Amino acid sequence: MTGGLPAVSRRSVGSQIRLLIGILVVLVPIGAVISVATIHSQGAAVRALTLALGPAREANSAVLLDMTRAEGAWREGVVGAPAPLDPLSLRTRVEQELDEVEAGTQSQELAAEDRARFAALSATQRSAVEAWFTAAAASLEDAPSAPPTAAPTDAPPGTPGGPAPGATGATPTTQQTQQRTRVETAYASFLRANSAIEASIRSQRDAARVESREATGVTSGVIIAVAAVVVLVLIAAGFGMDRAVGLPLARLREVVRRQAEEDVIAMANQEEGALEVRMLARDFNDLTRANARLVDQQAAVLEMQELVLDVGRGARSAVDVHEALQRVTTKLGAGLGADRVLLYTLGEDGQTIEDRLQWHTDDLPDLPPLPRSLAQQVGAVNDELRRDVGFFDLGDLLAHQAYDDERARAFHRATGARSLLMLPVGTGGRGLGILSVMMVSAPRRWHRHEIQAAQQCAAIAAQSIVALRLSQMQDEQVRRLTELDRQKTDFMATVSHELRTPLTSISGYLELLVDGDFGDVSDGQHVALDIIGRNATRLRGLIEDLLVLNKIEVSGLQAVSEEVAVHHLLRTVTETMEPVAAAGGVRLLCTDVPDDLVVRVDRGQVERALINLGSNAVKFTPEGGKVLLSAERAGDSTIISVHDTGIGIPATDLARLSERFFRAGNATAAAIPGTGLGLAIVRAIVEGHGGELVIASVEGEGTTMQVVLRRPAGRRPGAAVTRARGGCRWRAGDARRGRPALRSSHLSGARAVPA
Numbered sequence: 001m002t003g004g005l006p007a008v009s010r011r012s013v014g015s016q017i018r019l020l021i022g023i024l025v026v027l028v029p030i031g032a033v034i035s036v037a038t039i040h041s042q043g044a045a046v047r048a049l050t051l052a053l054g055p056a057r058e059a060n061s062a063v064l065l066d067m068t069r070a071e072g073a074w075r076e077g078v079v080g081a082p083a084p085l086d087p088l089s090l091r092t093r094v095e096q097e098l099d100e101v102e103a104g105t106q107s108q109e110l111a112a113e114d115r116a117r118f119a120a121l122s123a124t125q126r127s128a129v130e131a132w133f134t135a136a137a138a139s140l141e142d143a144p145s146a147p148p149t150a151a152p153t154d155a156p157p158g159t160p161g162g163p164a165p166g167a168t169g170a171t172p173t174t175q176q177t178q179q180r181t182r183v184e185t186a187y188a189s190f191l192r193a194n195s196a197i198e199a200s201i202r203s204q205r206d207a208a209r210v211e212s213r214e215a216t217g218v219t220s221g222v223i224i225a226v227a228a229v230v231v232l233v234l235i236a237a238g239f240g241m242d243r244a245v246g247l248p249l250a251r252l253r254e255v256v257r258r259q260a261e262e263d264v265i266a267m268a269n270q271e272e273g274a275l276e277v278r279m280l281a282r283d284f285n286d287l288t289r290a291n292a293r294l295v296d297q298q299a300a301v302l303e304m305q306e307l308v309l310d311v312g313r314g315a316r317s318a319v320d321v322h323e324a325l326q327r328v329t330t331k332l333g334a335g336l337g338a339d340r341v342l343l344y345t346l347g348e349d350g351q352t353i354e355d356r357l358q359w360h361t362d363d364l365p366d367l368p369p370l371p372r373s374l375a376q377q378v379g380a381v382n383d384e385l386r387r388d389v390g391f392f393d394l395g396d397l398l399a400h401q402a403y404d405d406e407r408a409r410a411f412h413r414a415t416g417a418r419s420l421l422m423l424p425v426g427t428g429g430r431g432l433g434i435l436s437v438m439m440v441s442a443p444r445r446w447h448r449h450e451i452q453a454a455q456q457c458a459a460i461a462a463q464s465i466v467a468l469r470l471s472q473m474q475d476e477q478v479r480r481l482t483e484l485d486r487q488k489t490d491f492m493a494t495v496s497h498e499l500r501t502p503l504t505s506i507s508g509y510l511e512l513l514v515d516g517d518f519g520d521v522s523d524g525q526h527v528a529l530d531i532i533g534r535n536a537t538r539l540r541g542l543i544e545d546l547l548v549l550n551k552i553e554v555s556g557l558q559a560v561s562e563e564v565a566v567h568h569l570l571r572t573v574t575e576t577m578e579p580v581a582a583a584g585g586v587r588l589l590c591t592d593v594p595d596d597l598v599v600r601v602d603r604g605q606v607e608r609a610l611i612n613l614g615s616n617a618v619k620f621t622p623e624g625g626k627v628l629l630s631a632e633r634a635g636d637s638t639i640i641s642v643h644d645t646g647i648g649i650p651a652t653d654l655a656r657l658s659e660r661f662f663r664a665g666n667a668t669a670a671a672i673p674g675t676g677l678g679l680a681i682v683r684a685i686v687e688g689h690g691g692e693l694v695i696a697s698v699e700g701e702g703t704t705m706q707v708v709l710r711r712p713a714g715r716r717p718g719a720a721v722t723r724a725r726g727g728c729r730w731r732a733g734d735a736r737r738g739r740p741a742l743r744s745s746h747l748s749g750a751r752a753v754p755a
Contacts, residue, residue, distance in 0.1 A: 012274055012275035012276055014276070015275075016237070016240060016241065016244060016274065020233065020234075020237045023233050024230060024233065027226055027229050027230060027233070028226065028230070030226070031222050031223065031225070031226030034218070034219075034222040035219050035222050035223055038215040038216075038218040038219040038222065039215065039219055044109065045208040045209070045211045045212040045215065046208075046212055047109045048107070048109040048110055048204070048208050049205060049208050049209070049212075051104075051107055051109050052104050052105065052107035052109045052110050053104065053110075053201050053204055053205045053208065054104075054205075055100065055103075055104040056100070056101050056103075056104025056105045056107075056118070056197075056201055057104075057198070057201045057202070057205070059097045059098075059100035059101040059103075059104060060097075060101045060194060060197050060198055060201065061198075062097045062100075063094055063097045063098055063101060063125070063129070063194060064191075064194050064198075066090045066093055066094045066097065067090075067094060067129065067132070067187070067190055067194070069087075069090060070087040070088075070090040070091075070094070070132075070133075070136070071087070071132075071187050072087075073086065073087035073090075074087040074136045074139070074140065074183065077140050078139055078140065078176070078180060087133075087136055087140075088133065088136065088137055088140070091133045094129055094133075095129075098122070098125065098126050098129060101122055101125070101197065102118075102119070102122045102126075105118030105119070105121075105122055105197075105201075106118065106119065110204070114204060117200065118197070118200065118201075121193060121196050121197045121200060122197065124189075124193040124196070125190060125193035125194055125196075125197055127189075127193075128186055128187075128189035128190035128192075128193045128194075129190055131182075131186035131189065132183060132186035132187050132189075132190055134186075135179060135182040135183040135185075135186050136183050136186075138179050138182075139176065139179035139180055139182075139183050244273055244274035244277065245273060245274055245276075245277055247272075247273070248269070248272050248273030248274070248277040248278075248281070249273075249277060251268070251269060251272075252268050252277070252280070252281060252284065255267065255268045255284070256284075259288070264288070264291070264292060264295065265288070265292065266288070267285050267288060268281035268284045268285055269281060270282045270285060297449070300447070300449055300450075301449045303335075304335070304449045304450060304452065304453035305453070307331065307332070307335035307336075307453055307457075308453050308456045308457060308460070310331055310335070311327070311328055311331045311332060311335075311456075311457045311460055312460050314327035314328070314331055315327055315328055315460050315461070315463075315464040316464075318464065318468070320468060320472075321345075321355075321464065321465055321468045321469060322355065322357070324461075324464035324465075324468055325343055325345065325355075325357045325461055325464065325465070326357050326359075328343065328457055328460060328461045328464070329341040329342075329343050329357050329358065329359040329435075330359045331457075332359075332435075332437065332453075332454065332457045333359040333360070333437065334359075335453070336437060336450055336453070336454070338437045338438060338439060339360060339361055339364060339438055339439050339440040339441060340358065340359070340360040340361070340364060340367070340415070340417070340437075340438045340440060341358065341359045341360070341435070341436065341437050341438070342356070342357075342358050342367070342415070342434075342435075342436040342438070343356070343357040343358070343425070343433060343434070343435050343436075343461065344356050344370075344378050344433050344434045345357075345425070345432060345433040345465065346378065346379055346382065346431055346432055346433050349379075350379055350382070350383075350430060350431045350432075351376075351378075351379035351380075352379070353370075353375055353378055356369065364440065367414075367415060370414055371410070371414055373410065374407075374410055374411065374414055377407065378433075378434050379431060381422070381424075381434060382424045382425070382426065382431035382432075382433065382434050383431055385422065385423065385424040385434075386424045386426050386431060390423075390424070390455070391421065391422065391423045391424075391451055391454070391455060392420070392421075392422040392423075393420065393421045393422070393446045393451060394408070394419060394420045394421075395419055395443050395444060395445045395446065396418065396419060396443035397411075397412050397417055397418055397419060397420055397443075398412070398418065398443075399443075408420075415436075415438060415440075416440050417436075417438035417439070417440060418438075418439055418440055418441065418442060418443055418444075419438065419439035419442070419443050419444040419446070420436065420437075420438055420439075421436070421437040421438075421446050421450075421451065421454055422434060422435070422436045422437075423435045423436075423437075423454055423455055423458040424458065425458050425461050425462045425465070426462055427462045427463065427465075427466055432461075432462050432465050432466075433461070433462075433465070435454070435457070435458045435461065437454055503536060503539060503540055503543065506532075506536055507533075507536050507540070510529060510532055510533055510536065513525075513529055514526070514529050514533070560602050561600050561601060561602055562600065562601070562602075562603060563598050563599070563600050564598065564599055564600075564601055564603045564606070565595065565597065565598055566593050566597045566598065566599060566631045566638060566640065567593040567594075567595065567597070567631075569599075569603070569606060569607060569610060569640070570590055570593060570610075570629050570631060570640070571590075572607050572610075572611075573607065573610045573611055573614050573629060574588060574590055574629065576611055576614070577611065577614040577615060577618055577627075580615070580618050581618045581627065584618060584619075584621070584623060585623035585624060586618050586621045586623065586624075586625050586626060586627055587625070587626040587627070588614075588618070588626070588627050588629075589626055589627065589628045589629070590628070590629040590630070591628070591629070591630040591631075593630075593631045593632075594633075597631060597632075597633060597638060599638050599709045601689050601709065602689070605685045605688070605689075606685065606689070606707075606709075608681070608685065609681065609682040609685040609686060609707065610640065610642070610707070612678040612679070612681060612682050613642040613678075613682060613705050613707070614627065614629070614642055615678070616678055616679070616705075617642050617643075617644035617646065617703070617705075618644075620644065620646035620647050620703070621644045621645060621646035621647075621702075622646065622647070625644065625645040625646060626644070626645055627642065627643070627644045627645075628641075628642075628643040628644075629641070629642055630643070634708075636710060637708050637709065637710055638708075638709045638710075639706050639707070639708050639709075640706065640707045640709070641704055641705070641706045641707075642704070642705045642706075643702065643703070643704040643705075644702050644703055644704075645701070645702040646702055646703060647699070647700065648697045648698050648699040648700050648701050648702055648703055649695070649697040649699060649703055650699050651699070679693075682707075686707055686708075686709075689709060690709075690710060691707060691708050691709045691710065692707075692708040693705065693706070693707060693708075694706040694708060
């Protein structure tokens, strides 16, 4: 069986299993049939023994026993001896026993020939029994009342012709002797018939026993043989399955393990094992090859993505459109392994060619400009590609179907291209150019990932064109705006400076007129001169503000920093603004300021900023209102606050307060004079000191403006708080009245914060 395993092992697992099942299906029923037959035979023998032969033998023995008893009682009766038993009384019992013998020997468990033989023997025995009982009855009727003297005889007692056992020796008559002879003859016939039945039953019983034992042996042998054959078949099938499936699968698992350990080209053996295993190995190898192709494709896709990233980096680092597009063509041609790349850019009209860029391998020459007929179609081709397919690729431009197109033939003649990939360059609804990637030496099939990479590079080219053109436009606009701003600044400086000279003359002559140096001045003239003087003063302030802002813009805030006590700054502001506040009926108040509250600033500039804030507060506070100056420390910062109870600022105007020439709507409506430059100057000064201007206001309730300045480095805030020593008047209860919450942010720039 082992010699056939190699051939069997190449069969399919299903066929091997079917073969094994077929063998078992044949062997097991054969063994079962043989076992059933032998068991049936054994059962028949057992049934014959138990249901027929056994009962028949017992009944036959009972017949013999009862007949023996009846024969003994007869002998006693014929000699006149008192007998305990009437021999004729056993006749019914014997007949019943004969019926049982016949019933047993005629059982269906015996063969027909055996039943016929037993029937003849039973009939003989029954005849002998009937003859005996008939003869015995006749002899008993003629028996003497007294026992006769027996005649001398040489026969032994108890045998035919001999004296009956226990005979007294009376001499029977001839008739009696004949009757006795008939009885003894009938008994002898019975004994022979009974012995014949007994012998036949014994012979049949022994044969049944032998048959039963043989059937048991045959059954055991068949079962053992079938079991042995089945075991051998299963063992052979196990070895065959292991050789056909187990070993090849183990080798296949080893190949899988090798692939898991980066040996991606490991292949399974397709020539060993069962058919299913070989098919599995073949499918595994196909999957391995497909996976290898997929890995190669992924590598190619990653390579194209790296190419796109490289093209994008190169285009973004270019300084102009021409350089960016040249980098796109160069990197794209080298990355795709093409022979030539052409990029035509279109003008503003989207039809005429504005520029041409090309890249090619070292062994190819530069291409001359396209023929006029082709150049005129670049814009139309761009529109067609963007509208319809998005790209155009030809693996072989000389193929019959492609070469039938007149434009394809013309392009081939102009460029020598054998394989072509053409893509539109554009953004939105505007066409910007055409990108063509060509192979000159041989046809080429353009893969999907290559087309996608080329499309992304075309998009990068379009973005570069738009971005760089926009950047150039922005640079030009910035240059123009810078020039315009410089001209404006120069104009403002010149105008402001030139206005001071005539204004000085006007002010001087106005003073002479007021003093009467040119003669007496009437009251009406005094009123007119006062108006002229006020407006000249306003004009002088406007000019001074313009000069300050212009100086800050041109040369920056040139501050000379020094440590200044805050209470000194507030005293200066108070002294400067007190006459103006008194004239307007406004109370000017100041809180106590600690002596050690010091800031490092340019004193003159900060005083100017605070005076501007105080001037605004007094100017926008109606008669009867008040203006409160205060200062305090908040962490590492010093906050100087100017709070008024004036008209406030509309919430919509807060964000624009620091713009030049901007004035709040309610101030304009109230015709309160002003230039809109004061807060711009304050913001510039505060920002120049690294501080912050915070504005909180509620229209109709008042405004709080805070200048937040950082504490000088190295100075530690004092623990004690003392009152200022002059300059700033203070009234108890006014310090905290109506003050908004302090803002401690240190961001540079002015902030307008609603209260």
